[in-house]
Amino acid sequence: MKYIDEFRDGEVARRIADRLAIEARGDRPYSFMEFCGGHTHAISRYGVSELLPANVRMIHGPGCPVCVLPIGRVDMAIKLALEHDVIVCTYGDTMRVPASDSLSLTKAKARGGDIRMVYSAADALTVARDNPTRQVVFFAIGFETTTPPTALAILRAQREGLKNFSVLCCHVLTPSAITHILESPEVRQYGTVPIDGFIGPAHVSIVIGAAPYEHFAEEYRKPVVIAGFEPLDVMQAILMLVRQVNDGRAHVENEFTRAVDRDGNLAAQQKVSEVFELRPSFEWRGLGEVPYSALKIRPAFAEFDAERRFDVGYKPVADNKACECGAILRGVKKPTDCKIFGTVCTPENPIGSCMVSSEGACAAHYAYGRFRSV
Amino acid sequence: MVNLGGIRKEVSIELVPEAQVGDYVIVHVGHAIGMIDPDEAERTLALFGEMSAAMAAAESAS
Numbered sequence: 001m002k003y004i005d006e007f008r009d010g011e012v013a014r015r016i017a018d019r020l021a022i023e024a025r026g027d028r029p030y031s032f033m034e035f036c037g038g039h040t041h042a043i044s045r046y047g048v049s050e051l052l053p054a055n056v057r058m059i060h061g062p063g064c065p066v067c068v069l070p071i072g073r074v075d076m077a078i079k080l081a082l083e084h085d086v087i088v089c090t091y092g093d094t095m096r097v098p099a100s101d102s103l104s105l106t107k108a109k110a111r112g113g114d115i116r117m118v119y120s121a122a123d124a125l126t127v128a129r130d131n132p133t134r135q136v137v138f139f140a141i142g143f144e145t146t147t148p149p150t151a152l153a154i155l156r157a158q159r160e161g162l163k164n165f166s167v168l169c170c171h172v173l174t175p176s177a178i179t180h181i182l183e184s185p186e187v188r189q190y191g192t193v194p195i196d197g198f199i200g201p202a203h204v205s206i207v208i209g210a211a212p213y214e215h216f217a218e219e220y221r222k223p224v225v226i227a228g229f230e231p232l233d234v235m236q237a238i239l240m241l242v243r244q245v246n247d248g249r250a251h252v253e254n255e256f257t258r259a260v261d262r263d264g265n266l267a268a269q270q271k272v273s274e275v276f277e278l279r280p281s282f283e284w285r286g287l288g289e290v291p292y293s294a295l296k297i298r299p300a301f302a303e304f305d306a307e308r309r310f311d312v313g314y315k316p317v318a319d320n321k322a323c324e325c326g327a328i329l330r331g332v333k334k335p336t337d338c339k340i341f342g343t344v345c346t347p348e349n350p351i352g353s354c355m356v357s358s359e360g361a362c363a364a365h366y367a368y369g370r371f372r373s374v
Numbered sequence: 375m376v377n378l379g380g381i382r383k384e385v386s387i388e389l390v391p392e393a394q395v396g397d398y399v400i401v402h403v404g405h406a407i408g409m410i411d412p413d414e415a416e417r418t419l420a421l422f423g424e425m426s427a428a429m430a431a432a433e434s435a436s
Contacts, residue, residue, distance in 0.1 A: 003410050007419075009422075012423075120404025145403070148389050148405065149386070149402075149404065152386070203402055
């Protein structure tokens with residue numbers, strides 16, 4: 001496919017790797033966090049780590065929407081389906097996230113819950129139109145990329161006067177999660193998670209633009225390079241980060257200029273701010289409560305807010321004790337540091353959220369990397 | 375209507391109202407969220423290419 005294949009050329013990747021080997025100084029380590037799960041997946045799938053010099057290490061970040069969804073939120077969706085006789089629509093990955101009582105949305109469906117996998121928020125609207133006698137809730141998750149389509153669905157439901165459609169909003173924000181990581185004791189005090197710079201997300205940056213990262217570069221002196229999702233994009237971004245570190249620079253650079261500019265998609269941003277406002281606090285799996293890190297539906301659209309329409313309060317639930325997802329999402333541990341990785345916890349039977357989505361650090365390592373070190 | 379490597383799929387372009395037939399868009403959960411700038415794509419590829427050329431030149435000189 002055009003604009004894809006050219007960015008996967010193995011020969012060019014090796015050239016960039018050679019360049020990296022020359023420019024990365026031998027007398028210091030480099031640690032970069034790829035925030036986004038799309039990059040985590042690309043790094044594992046295309047063996048990018050193997051092409052890097054030994055002293056250049058990638059740390060997986062928390063930018064996998066399914067991974068950071070806490071158990072309590074999935075419990076709310078399950079409760080809607082099983083106790084309120086609601087049709088719950090959600091994205092495919094969300095279906096298998098482990099919840100309380102050994103349940104997941106998939107297992108709740110097996111118990112009789114009317115839970116349907118949709119490809120887009122617009123498909124959830126179609127379900128509502130086709131089932132006028134039933135209440136339909138779209139369980140909306142994801143970062144800034146999935147938020148504009150949810151906003152469009154709510155705006156359309158209002159235009160059409162749909163009375164049986166609402167949204168369980170779990171949309172979260174990238175910049176506040178990066179701030180949280182930079183402020184964490186592991187990064188600030190102990191230095192157990194050394195971060196020399198960030199690879200900025202691809203699709204998220206199409207929507208929000210490059211400007212929101214300028215704060216991290218200035219305030220925390222961390223270089224950020226926004227990169228596309230193809231392996232050459234990631235390789236080039238790592239080279240650009242190494243150059244910034246070597247020069248003592250901390251700027252926002254954009255490798256993904258074919259799709260990202262400084263301001264982002266203003267049409268999308270306008271729809272989002274029309275429908276959503278900041279939540280004072282939201283719990284993330286792995287990061288805990290993070291202030292102003294998520295969105296909720298504005299009071300003007302209250303009738304489309306499932307949290308207002310149904311009596312399903314949020315109750316925090318602790319993760320499985322054996323699961324290291326929390327530490328992995330903060331970059332403190334690697335998937336292989338987890339005792340149950342690949343044994344009890346597999347993509348077929350995920351115990352923790354990082355094993356669910358192909359963007360999760362554990363699932364990506366299980367699929368593409370687990371035999372490499374043998 | 376978009377063509378994804380041979381698969382035809384209907385997506386919403388409400389978030390990229392400027393998109394025209396023949397443009398390349400980036401699709402996320404059934405919605406086009408951004409457009410590909412062909413000139414910038416060429417420039418990025420040229421950047422990779424230059425590096426390859428420079429390396430090849432360096433290798434043949436050494």
